[in-house]
Amino acid sequence: MLHYAACPVRSSPTIYNSRFFYPVPCKFKSTSHARRISFKSSESSVGTETQTNNEDTPTVEEEIKPSETTSSAKASSLSIDKELKKVVQKTAGTFAPRASTAQKNPAVPGTTLYSVFEVQGYLSMLMGGVLSFNLVFPSNEPDIWRLMGMWSIWMFTIPSLRARDCSKEEKEALNYLFLLTPLINVILPFFWKSFSLVWSADTLAFFVMYAWKMKWLQKLE
Structure with a gap:
């Protein structure tokens, strides 16, 4: 079965x-x-x-750390620049020549007084170069004329241009130059005793400061 x-x-x-x-x-x-x-x-x-x-995938902390570092660096640089501007403005406003009255500056753009101050400033710069290069009143020894030519930008050019009712950027450049020019004129002769060289350094600093504050290079671009 x-x-x-x-x-x-x-x-x-x-x-x-x-x-x-x-x-x-x-x-x-x-x-x-x-x-x-x-x-x-x-x-x-x-x-x-x-x-x-x-x-x-990067962590959130890795993504945030570079941005935080960049922002903190920018904030610190802006704060330093702001404090420096305050110090320069206060110092230049205290020691630089200014109007004797509290009225509004009459040397506004387009007026005769504005043009007079402007021509006076650049003409004094030119005359300072002529004197510092010993082209007028020539002398073989240092004299008062060459010394005045060396200091002409600080004594005549900057005060004449500051007397105008200029823009905020130009006034800031002139404030910086009012403090920078004496440093150049005092420090540079320790290394090179030449009136013409000091005047040339002052002129170079003048136009470099204007190009920086007035943003000439950005306007050309």
Whole structure:
């Protein structure tokens, strides 16, 4: 008599050995076990991708630190520049020649007085160069004329231009020059005793300061 048996659901049938009549157990792979393996592998792959993305993406602190450093440097430079402007303006306003009355400056652009101060300032600069180069009243020794030529920009040019009702940028440049020119005239002769060289250095500083404060290079661009 032949005997047949079946495995549970989702399994292959059990076959009895025809010779010894003992059952051969059926073998099958559990689908739930396969699902667990696939789920674990998917979790490991997702974890690997997340770790890779975290390594590639910069942290918030790394992104913020450079911007904070740049902004703090800009703020410190602006504060230093602001304080320097205050000191220069106060010093120049105290010692530089100014109007004797509290009325509004009549030397506004377009007036005759404005033109007179402007011509006087640049003419004194030119005459100072002539004297410092020993072209007028020539002498083989230092004299008062060459000394006046060396100091002409500080004594005549800057006060004449400051007497006008000029723009804020030009007034700021003249304030800086009023403090910078004496330093050049005192320090430079220690290294090179030449009236013409000092006058040339004052003239160069004059136009460099104007180009910086009046932004001549930016206007040309």
